[in-house]
Amino acid sequence: MKNKYNVPTHDPQTGELNPYYEELTGEKNPLCNERVPKPRTLNEYRQSKEYGYTEPSPSKNNQTPPLLPLSESDWIELSRIQRQLFVEHGMRVGQSYMTALARVNFKLYTKIFDDNPDIDCYYDDSKVGKLVGYLNV
Numbered sequence: 001m002k003n004k005y006n007v008p009t010h011d012p013q014t015g016e017l018n019p020y021y022e023e024l025t026g027e028k029n030p031l032c033n034e035r036v037p038k039p040r041t042l043n044e045y046r047q048s049k050e051y052g053y054t055e056p057s058p059s060k061n062n063q064t065p066p067l068l069p070l071s072e073s074d075w076i077e078l079s080r081i082q083r084q085l086f087v088e089h090g091m092r093v094g095q096s097y098m099t100a101l102a103r104v105n106f107k108l109y110t111k112i113f114d115d116n117p118d119i120d121c122y123y124d125d126s127k128v129g130k131l132v133g134y135l136n137v
Contacts, residue, residue: 094121
């Protein structure tokens with residue numbers, strides 16, 4: 001069966017193979033020897049080690065340990081990422097801090113996002129001081 005649409009075998013800008021080619025055409029992608037995996041969703045990516053996510057280690061009572069303040073190396077990384085997002089990508093201060101925190105310590109970011117809206121400064125730059133104070137405890 002011939003498709004009436006021309007399905008590209010790859011992305012013309014990046015050269016990456018089209019992971020949906022076989023699904024859309026019913027034929028194997030002629031540029032590929034193996035099946036190309038479908039891209040991950042944003043949540044799958046955020047839960048990956050590549051993004052910086054790490055599983056907390058259980059304590060003696062099989063309970064997850066409380067979230068501790070950022071280590072010195074985490075602070076350095078958070079500052080580097082925040083500056084890059086603020087200066088090079090034009091994000092607002094609060095937005096750049098929360099995005100950087102998500103990349104450095106996703107569990108802590110989630111805790112702030114879910115449980116502490118009064119220090120979540122993503123949409124409100126006036127809360128940046130509260131966030132920094134919370135992270136320094």
